[in-house]
Amino acid sequence: MNIRPERPGDEDIIHELTQTAFAAMPYSSGTEGAIIRGLRKSGDLTLSLVAEDDGAIVAHVAFSPVTIDGIHGGWFGLGPISVQPERQRQGIGKALISEGLERLKQRGAAGCALIGNPDVYRGSGFESDGLLSYEGVDSRYVQRILFHGPVPRGRLRFAPAFQTEITPSDGQSSLT
Structure with missing residues (x-):
C-alpha cells in the first residue's frame, strides 16, 4: 500500500471512488464526489491523499479549511x-x-475537525467535548483533534463546497 498526494489525472478516479464508497451509506447525500470537485475548484482542497495498491487507487481522503x-x-x-x-x-x-493528520501537523495546523461517528474516529484521536457545535447536529458527532494551542470552542463551519451536505436529522454527514 502506497499513500501519496493526489496528482493531475486522479480527479475522475477519485470522483468515481467517492461516489461508489458512499452509494450504500444511509446518511449519504449522493454528492460527496461533487464536494471534492468543489473543494478543488475553489482552491479549498488543502490536502488530498490517495492510497494505491498495485498501482490502483483504492481510497481517498480530503482536508480543507x-x-x-x-x-x-x-x-x-x-x-x-x-x-x-x-x-x-x-x-x-x-x-x-493518520498520514493526513501528520502532514497537517508538519504544516503548522492547529487541529482538525469533522462530523462523524465517534466510534469510528475515536481510534484516530478525535474527541467530542461539546465545545464545538454545528447547526442542527448533535454535539457528540462534532469532533476535533488538537495539535497545538487552546482547545477550540464555538460554531464550526466547513468550506462552501459543503454548504448543504450535513443531514441534521441523524447527526451523520458526508464526512463519516
Missing part, C-alpha cells in the same frame, strides 16, 4: 474519506487519516 466562530485559526476539516467497498474495514482509511 474550516472556521470556528468565523476564524480559520489554522484549523482544517477531514472529509470526505472514501475506501472501495470491498477494501473497507482493513485499516486503509485509518492509515490515510
Whole structure:
C-alpha cells in the first residue's frame, strides 16, 4: 500500500471512488464526489491523499479549511474519506487519516475537525467535548483533534463546497 498526494489525472478516479464508497451509506447525500470537485475548484482542497495498491487507487481522503466562530485559526476539516467497498474495514482509511493528520501537523495546523461517528474516529484521536457545535447536529458527532494551542470552542463551519451536505436529522454527514 502506497499513500501519496493526489496528482493531475486522479480527479475522475477519485470522483468515481467517492461516489461508489458512499452509494450504500444511509446518511449519504449522493454528492460527496461533487464536494471534492468543489473543494478543488475553489482552491479549498488543502490536502488530498490517495492510497494505491498495485498501482490502483483504492481510497481517498480530503482536508480543507474550516472556521470556528468565523476564524480559520489554522484549523482544517477531514472529509470526505472514501475506501472501495470491498477494501473497507482493513485499516486503509485509518492509515490515510493518520498520514493526513501528520502532514497537517508538519504544516503548522492547529487541529482538525469533522462530523462523524465517534466510534469510528475515536481510534484516530478525535474527541467530542461539546465545545464545538454545528447547526442542527448533535454535539457528540462534532469532533476535533488538537495539535497545538487552546482547545477550540464555538460554531464550526466547513468550506462552501459543503454548504448543504450535513443531514441534521441523524447527526451523520458526508464526512463519516
